[in-house]
């Protein structure tokens with residue numbers, strides 16, 4: 769897939785330098801982990817369909833996203849994504865609309881799969 773606009777959840781190991789980022793908005797140095805069971809999202813585009821899978825490693829969150837998660841505020845999480853996340857920058861309107869739908873779905877599914885626990889950040893963000 770070459771659109772390059774589909775990934776929300778990242779692992780710390782995928783980032784240059786291994787610096788952890790928030791899985792919701794990509795801010796560096798998350799402060800909490802939200803454990804969630806694995807799930808998948810089916811994605812249909814004009815170029816085909818595929819499935820994006822999310823593992824059960826837990827979702828890292830920055831302090832702002834932690835507050836929004838605890839409030840279960842999906843609309844504001846999505847808004848924050850579109851203000852901060854690099855993947856949402858400089859998109860053509862149709863791609864922006866596509867990504868907005870995808871991110872909304874991902875965040876709603878996260879809440880369906882979140883265990884309700886809030887844990888410290890993963891080992892990669894511990895100095």
Ligand SMILES: [Zn+2]
Pocket residue numbers: 790791792793794795829830831832833834
């Ligand atoms: Zn965040």
